[in-house]
Amino acid sequence: MANLVPCSLVGTDGLKLVGISFGGGVRMGRSPFRKIVTSFPRFKCSTNSHRVTPNNNKDSFLELHPEVSMLGREKDYKFSTIKDTFSDDSTESVRESSRSSNYNEATIKVIGVGGGGSNAVNRMIESAMDGVEFWIVNTDVQAMKMSPVNSGNRLPIGQELTRGLGAGGNPEIGMNAANESHAAIQEAVQGADMVFVTAGMGGGTGTGAAPVVAGIAKSMGILTVGIVTTPFSFEGRRRTVQAQEGISTLRDNVDTLIVIPNDKLLTAVSQSTPVTEAFNLADDILRQGVRGISDIITIPGMVNVDFADVRAIMQNAGSSLMGIGTGSGKTRARDAALNAVQSPLLDIGIERATGIVWNITGGTDLTLFEVNAAAEVIYDLVDPSANLIFGAVIDPSLTGQVSITLIATGFRRQEESEGQVYMQGQGDVNPGMSRRPSSFTEGGSVEIPEFLKKKGRSRYS
Structure with a gap:
């Protein structure tokens, strides 16, 4: 019921x-x-x-x-x-109670992997999304410098393998880069109750590294939700195939997986929509998905019950829509x-x-x-x-x-x-x-x- x-x-x-x-x-x-x-x-x-x-x-x-x-x-x-219906004394009492109950608050981390995932995180920050901690993970150090994410939360991976120059669209390099930085990723997700792993599938870093990042979080007992996009058709057959393979791997490493086909977004825009705006729309859909869940959990005073309910629904839930x-x-x-x-x-x-x-x-x-x-x-x-x-x-x-x-x-x-x-x-x-x-x-x-x-x-x- x-x-x-x-x-x-x-x-x-x-x-x-x-x-x-x-x-x-x-x-x-x-x-x-x-x-x-x-x-x-x-x-x-x-x-x-x-x-x-x-x-x-x-x-x-x-x-x-x-x-x-x-x-x-x-x-x-x-x-x-x-x-306000409180007296000053009762107000102070509630504030003190609030401070003493902070241990009940759930810690939510959103990790953008690769270029697409980083762009989605950037959009979330621009929209003043509160109550979550943002991270970006990438093999391209230059791209990371342009992100509004706190510099301490920018995690370059596979520096020995890629020297910070990217994965070249090769998911295997992205995967190996993440494995090389396993300890750093583990430290990044440490302390989280819930982790969102967001990425644009089809490229090198997002496709290859996202399953590794998610797998590390899930192995630590963290509720792990993957929310990713698949490429537009005009991005080419190779990226589509790579995306499907990456999604198959990611599915085994998350509690819940939400896949957003970018081609579906074309039904919601006019034929005159610029390419850049289409990609921005994809980023915004990822933002809305993360925010729709995190807002429920981060409501002040409701964290304890709501997070337990969210975990009950989303833990080991598999593919979701x-x-x-x-x-x-x-x-x-x-x-x-x-x-x-x-x-x-x-x-x-x-x-x-x-x-x-x-x-x-x-x-x-x-x-x-x-x-x-x-x-x-x-x-x-x-x-x-x-x-x-x-x-x-x-x-x-x-x-x-x-x-x-x-x-x-x-x-x-x-x-x-x-x-x-x-x-x-x-x-x-x-x-x-x-x-x-x-x-x-x-x-x-x-x-x-x-x-x-x-x-x-x-x-x-």
């Missing part, structure tokens, strides 16, 4: 954060940045299934989980800045959810996923009922027995817009080829499971990509 655990509303200097996880109890959040309202009770999760039937009304999500609906009764409820959707206007949250589950990055539907991690980001005008609307879309599709984790981030710069990132894990797969997941059987996971009619699409329309209609996967066309 998928169980919902709502967390406290907490704030940071730039972002107001809301976290809700599925599968366990949660204490009230703490934050060293803002004083926290004391009037909220401690919540326990409901054990109700999120199974949706035709008899449910459109607020079934809130009915199944009254502990969420109690947070706001009015339709214009908004996640707002938490007001990612969907990203955005929306604006009156039905923006539902539209964003629909776009996420119908994302061209998802080769197949999410119905057979045994674990879902999804994150919604909106401005200060994001309402509780919009979060509910997005949740209804996703829960209507997933297996009722799936384990889910949900997080919400309030970003003032996104006023008027909503963005959703969804990671689907734990597929029961028959075979894996070219970074795609092929499922056992063609029928529904649970033929007897009732699916609610798509009433949540009322009030707005979402254009269904043509390729989805042809595949017959969408239930909303």
Whole structure:
């Protein structure tokens, strides 16, 4: 059963954060940045299934989980800045408690391997992504000098083998360079609870070294997630073949592997898009994937429970899929959810996923009922027995817009080829499971990509 655990509303200097996880109890959040309202009770999760039937009304999500609906009764409820209801003494007590509980905070490291991985990390830093430690690993010392990553976190590998001049597009050199620097890589990942290894597959360093970096982290008991891209077709057949071989090796050295085919991104851009912008889009997709997961874990006061839930879903999960959707206007949250589950990055539907991690980001005008609307879309599709984790981030710069990132894990797969997941059987996971009619699409329309209609996967066309 998928169980919902709502967390406290907490704030940071730039972002107001809301976290809700599925599968366990949660204490009230703490934050060293803002004083926290004391009037909220401690919540326990409901054990109700999120199974949706035709008899449910459109607020079934809130009915199944009254502990969420109690947070706001009015339709214009908004996640707002938490007001100060503490005395000075109690405030200092909470701050002291925060400082004494820092050992509970999870350490997340993002390691960009090779040129593509380094570019993705650079993009994450430029977007002011907080709560994670960034590293880049490369055989090209000159390229590393241009990175905004702290100089102490730039790790040149294979200096005896490559003399800092790169791998020349040869994955074997990249692999040997990483093996040469095994001790340095081990020191870099030391102390992490979770490591993201990101790379652009097909070249020399990323393809050859990423599996080595990931393998070292995983062997140390660190939750290791690989998130990589495959080359655009115009980059040539050789890079495509090398990418497939590298992905096959990487899959054996990570807990969860998310593969993003760059060619899929072409469906989201116009024909006049410059090549440089296309590569920037690929970097940004990697950024959104990492951020969608890390934001949930790094919510102040929620680290302990949320990280345990994330580990439960992503440890030894194998190949996973990612969907990203955005929306604006009156039905923006539902539209964003629909776009996420119908994302061209998802080769197949999410119905057979045994674990879902999804994150919604909106401005200060994001309402509780919009979060509910997005949740209804996703829960209507997933297996009722799936384990889910949900997080919400309030970003003032996104006023008027909503963005959703969804990671689907734990597929029961028959075979894996070219970074795609092929499922056992063609029928529904649970033929007897009732699916609610798509009433949540009322009030707005979402254009269904043509390729989805042809595949017959969408239930909303």
